[in-house]
Amino acid sequence: MNPLPLRPDLARDLLLRKQRDQELRHEWATSPRTARSPEVVDRANTEALRRIIAEHGWPGRSLVGPEAADAAWLLAQHADHDHSFQWECLALLGRAARDGEATGQQLAYLTDRCRLNSQVPQIYGTQYIVLDGELVLYDLEDPENLELRRADVGLECFAESDARIRSTHPLTTARPQ
Incomplete structure (x- = not known):
């Protein structure tokens, strides 16, 4: 409580x-x-x-x-x-x-x-941008260790997060898959 x-x-x-x-x-x-x-x-x-x-x-x-x-x-x-x-x-x-x-x-x-x-690559893979009408993950620093960094702060694995974001974002839900 x-x-x-x-x-x-x-x-x-x-x-x-x-x-x-x-x-x-x-x-x-x-x-x-x-x-x-x-x-x-x-x-x-x-x-x-x-x-x-x-x-x-x-x-x-x-x-x-x-x-x-x-x-x-x-x-x-x-x-x-x-x-x-x-x-x-x-x-x-x-x-x-x-x-x-x-x-x-x-x-x-x-x-x-x-x-x-600040136009610097992100660390945790939480930010997306729209390029040419497509939802794109913003540049990522050290992608090989992404899952370790995400786990350190309590974020779900990237694949699950990415799937959730893409399933709910208006840009990706507005058109047929």
């Missing part, structure tokens, strides 16, 4: 922001011509996360609970418009993961996202 978070007000805010983020992304993925781009929400969420971090540090499990801590990670993950802030979040998230306040999976995803946005 998880203890109550120290700041349930922050937890509620983060969870509402995550919900809106996911709703907009779903609308955008299913109706890109008519849905609003998530960019406006991403910018507002980034500023909210920046304020929370400035006042409280990384919003980890103790502060906001595991679900809201996951929401904070997602907001950082979607702060693609502010690469320096994403890298700041990565450093904070790394310390949080070492202290048990965040997960290794969150750290892996944000590591790969920061590297993708």
Whole structure:
């Protein structure tokens, strides 16, 4: 049983922001011509996360609970418009993961996202890009040791992850297999 978070007000805010983020992304993925781009929400969420971090540090499990801590990670993950802030979040998230306040999976995803946005090969194989209308795994550093790195942070094997992503991504589900 998880203890109550120290700041349930922050937890509620983060969870509402995550919900809106996911709703907009779903609308955008299913109706890109008519849905609003998530960019406006991403910018507002980034500023909210920046304020929370400035006042409280990384919003980890103790502060906001595991679900809201996951929401904070997602907001950082979607702060693609502010690469320096994403890298700041990565450093904070790394310390949080070492202290048990965040997960290794969150750290892996944000590591790969920061590297993708810096045009550096990813480490854990979590990030995809669209090239010529096809979903493609972004460049990978040291592919021979990918499974070891994924296991170290608690990620499922790459083949299972890749199959799951491809089975649910709108680009791959929109056309017959």
